[in-house]
Amino acid sequence: MSEQTNLLTRQQIAARAAQDMEDGWLVNLGIGMPTMIPAFIPSGCDVMFHSENGLIGMGPPPAEGEADQDLISAGKELVTMVSGGAYVHHTDSFAIARGGRLDCAVLGAFQVAANGDLCNWRLPNQTSGSVGGAMDIAAGSKRVFVMMTHTARDGAAKIVAERTYPLTAMKVVTKIFTDMAVISVTPNGFVLDEVAPGLTADDVQAVTDAPLNMDAVGTIDVAA
Amino acid sequence: MKNKKSETLEEAVSRIDDGATLLIGGFGQPGVPEILIDGVCDLSRRDLTIVTNNAGTGHSGIARLIEEGCVSKLICSFPWAKESFVFKELYDAGKIELEIVPQGTLAERMRTAGAGLGGFLTPTGVGTDLADGKPSMTVDGKDYVLEKPLRGDFRPHQGLSGRSPWQSDLSQDRSELQSDHGHGLGLHDCRSAGRCRH
Numbered sequence: 001m002s003e004q005t006n007l008l009t010r011q012q013i014a015a016r017a018a019q020d021m022e023d024g025w026l027v028n029l030g031i032g033m034p035t036m037i038p039a040f041i042p043s044g045c046d047v048m049f050h051s052e053n054g055l056i057g058m059g060p061p062p063a064e065g066e067a068d069q070d071l072i073s074a075g076k077e078l079v080t081m082v083s084g085g086a087y088v089h090h091t092d093s094f095a096i097a098r099g100g101r102l103d104c105a106v107l108g109a110f111q112v113a114a115n116g117d118l119c120n121w122r123l124p125n126q127t128s129g130s131v132g133g134a135m136d137i138a139a140g141s142k143r144v145f146v147m148m149t150h151t152a153r154d155g156a157a158k159i160v161a162e163r164t165y166p167l168t169a170m171k172v173v174t175k176i177f178t179d180m181a182v183i184s185v186t187p188n189g190f191v192l193d194e195v196a197p198g199l200t201a202d203d204v205q206a207v208t209d210a211p212l213n214m215d216a217v218g219t220i221d222v223a224a
Numbered sequence: 225m226k227n228k229k230s231e232t233l234e235e236a237v238s239r240i241d242d243g244a245t246l247l248i249g250g251f252g253q254p255g256v257p258e259i260l261i262d263g264v265c266d267l268s269r270r271d272l273t274i275v276t277n278n279a280g281t282g283h284s285g286i287a288r289l290i291e292e293g294c295v296s297k298l299i300c301s302f303p304w305a306k307e308s309f310v311f312k313e314l315y316d317a318g319k320i321e322l323e324i325v326p327q328g329t330l331a332e333r334m335r336t337a338g339a340g341l342g343g344f345l346t347p348t349g350v351g352t353d354l355a356d357g358k359p360s361m362t363v364d365g366k367d368y369v370l371e372k373p374l375r376g377d378f379r380p381h382q383g384l385s386g387r388s389p390w391q392s393d394l395s396q397d398r399s400e401l402q403s404d405h406g407h408g409l410g411l412h413d414c415r416s417a418g419r420c421r422h
Binding site: 130 | 251252253254255301302303304305322324325326327328329331332335346347348349350351352353354
């Protein structure tokens with residue numbers, strides 16, 4: 001295990017997560033890796049992106065010379081609005097999030113627990129964090145996908161039996177996409193759906209601090 | 225209808241006293257009414273409470289207000305960003321108080337105050353540090369946190385034509401529009417609502 005070549009790149013994780021986006025969905029993407037997903041949505045799959053600062057129908061970065069300095073993503077990057085998009089009031093944007101109108105949110109995480117608890121807003125050794133819209137979006141989305149490296153930089157497991165980090169939202173995560181695996185969060189705990197090419201289920205279990213159900217493990221399709 | 229137009233920016237912002245609470249729109253730098261904030265800075269007000277999403281960018285706008293010592297408390301959702309270094313310096317020095325509120329809760333608490341409601345029940349933050357000490361309630365089997373209205377004294381705001389020079393883009397039309405700062409700027413006095421019976 002731990003041969004770097006067997007780990008997926010950020011692009012490959014984004015490409016795999018994009019395969020789970022369904023036609024007609026409204027999706028919120030967290031800051032960082034999740035923002036790479038739109039580039040991998042196949043044409044013909046009509047996914048609309050929600051940016052919590054008040055943009056429904058977020059499009060790609062603007063062409064050179066066509067930037068509108070007011071038109072930004074939640075990560076404060078310059079973006080565009082797609083045809084059929086809309087600007088909404090900040091409270092309406094969060095009514096969409098809390099009200100279950102987001103089909104999916106794809107967020108980063110420090111820790112995910114077997115019951116679906118999400119920890120992504122503050123590290124335990126910090127007295128304060130930047131919560132932004134994470135708690136509202138995680139609490140309200142129909143599905144919460146987590147996209148992250150499988151372990152922390154120091155090698156510590158991020159997928160754990162019980163959380164030890166400050167909570168963002170309880171029992172919300174439904175699926176996890178990492179550089180090693182795709183894992184579903186079910187009422188019976190974690191289910192290992194797929195592993196990266198070249199890795200075994202045992203490789204993934206070795207760096208996961210919770211039991212993985214390995215009854216039907218496939219291989220991540222990185223060519224897609 | 226009563227004409228509420230102020231002749232000068234100074235006249236408008238001079239109604240803001242020490243200790244006032246300002247509700248400031250914008251997300252990062254876009255939308256922040258920097259020209260009005262500069263007017264408040266020029267008055268050297270003290271002990272202001274600022275309610276806004278971020279903690280200022282660079283040295284202008286909200287960052288300038290913080291840097292000049294006008295602000296004693298910041299209520300926001302996203303304080304820690306590399307561009308908010310001015311806030312971090314004052315916070316680390318113990319010179320400014322911080323209250324972190326989830327973004328949707330922050331917006332809804334202000335809306336609730338303006339709409340005459342006594343608060344709202346939200347699923348946001350249930351079981352987290354940010355709900356510590358707040359009443360909770362279970363409705364139809366789902367858990368909620370009670371969030372109270374967040375009242376302000378003033379709400380400075382700007383339209384497209386009230387943007388400060390950095391906020392304008394290169395389009396000639398917009399440069400002309402924003403050359404007249406008298407338009408597109410507003411200062412809503414929130415205190416004027418709901419006080420008649422006192």
